[in-house]
Amino acid sequence: MAFQLENISKPVSLKKEPTDHLSFLKQEITFFNNTFSNKIKEDFYTEISVLLKAGVSLKDSLDLIENSQKKKQNKELLKKISQDIVSGQSLSDALKTHKQFTDYEFHSIKIGEETGTLAKVSEQLGNFFARKNEQRRNLISALTYPFIILSTAVLVVVFMLQYVVPMFQDIFKQQGVELPNITKFIIRVSDFLGSYGFVIFILLIGILVLQPFLNKKKGFKKIKDKFILKLPFIGNFARLVYLSQFTQAVSLLTASKVPVVNSIQLVKQMINFYPLQHALETVEQHILKGESLSKSLSQHKLFDDKMIALVKVAEETNQTEYIFDRLNMQYNTQVQQLSKMLSTIMEPFIILIVGVLVGVILIAMYLPMFKLSSVMG
Structure with a gap:
């Protein structure tokens, strides 16, 4: 999962990075089609932090990350979170409704939102x-x-x-x-x-x-x-x-x-x-x-x-x-x-x-x- 900062203003035209022939060695092995594994969470929070620090809105950040996903389940999950934010929920509340995210993540993100340090907490x-x-x-x-x-x-x-x-x-x-x-x-x-x-x-x-x-x-x-x-x-x-x-x-x-x-x-x-x-x-x-x-x-x-x-x-x-x-x-x-x-x-x-x-x-x-x-x- 990766994004390119030069495409921030045009989320729909997101380009994919060239495939590394050895990239499979860096992937986390998952079974039974595990949705939002720890490897994906690592990239998700890191990219949220980078995009927020770059001045991109939270909604656009989620759209960028969603477009970079390969698994259909992950795309649908991020789309639901983005829709919840558009409807007026905070990111923490949107995460809480999905079992893939723990209370630890919910409270950490909530604290980041309340203190204005969401980018730092995400990092x-x-x-x-x-x-x-x-x-x-x-x-x-x-x-x-x-x-x-x-x-x-x-x-x-x-x-x-x-x-x-x-x-x-x-x-x-x-x-x-x-x-x-x-x-x-x-x-x-x-x-x-x-x-x-x-x-x-x-x-x-x-x-x-x-x-x-x-x-x-x-x-x-x-x-x-x-x-x-x-x-x-x-x-x-x-x-x-x-x-x-x-x-x-x-x-x-x-x-x-x-x-x-x-x-x-x-x-x-x-x-x-x-x-x-x-x-x-x-x-x-x-x-x-x-x-x-x-x-x-x-x-x-x-x-x-x-x-x-x-x-x-x-x-x-x-x-x-x-x-x-x-x-x-x-x-x-x-x-x-x-x-x-x-x-x-x-x-x-x-x-x-x-x-x-x-x-x-x-x-x-x-x-x-x-x-x-x-x-x-």
Whole structure:
């Protein structure tokens, strides 16, 4: 989604930029025709900010952005918002009527309208989604190659258990060789895969297909997010990603003069990660009881000592916006470093695990062969 400033006076004659052959690498991957994804929101708010600063009216800005859209759903959505503004509604009220926009966005835009800083707030929202999309791409980049290696390794192990082990099993039965315990275990695993392997495969495919719908269920989301948080390396990486989003959101809201309690309430709705949402619910309750933000955060292990110490300094010096902005920069740097480390560490780690599994299978199969050769000799 892009516009050209030289065409601002003539929205209908909007020209499209040349297509970059590698542009698909920069696109956010979405499923089930997701309307107004985070990638589109990043461009939407950034372009609104640029156009408003250039002196273009809000209505003309929305028309320009609408004309640059490729998806029919997005065009229709922006057209409805534009019609609502023409009918007398504010941009915030127009966004509130559409489920694609959260209360966080509604309140941020509303504050921008009331304070005359809509262009600045839109720019901050664009930066928020830009950072969020960047972190998502870092996560995908860090896990893609290890995932391919792991998938290939699983197929190799399954092939050995399904086809190689049964061949050895037939030989052992014919010769009446007494099998070691490790061989018996591998044969049991092979039999289990032979009986239930197809069912397990169907279940995995079903979970992948139904995941967008299951994510809307609070129970499934709770179990999945808690499981992710407990995974080695990945859990800490996910925690830092969401803490980075949390600090950036609080910094944005603080800059808009939103009270702390309201900021916590809005951030809960913006960041879809159950452990953080649950922690913020209790933080909100403690703040309402009169406790400070730093003390409320200290009661949850999700928030590290560095954040708690700096938040306490922010409360004492009244520099909340600056401190949370610094925290956001630090967490974002850590996310980038960890994403590179994950892709570097996980590859040899997975190869090591696969090597051990294959080695155990081979040893389990060849031990009875050695015993058989000694008996025949």
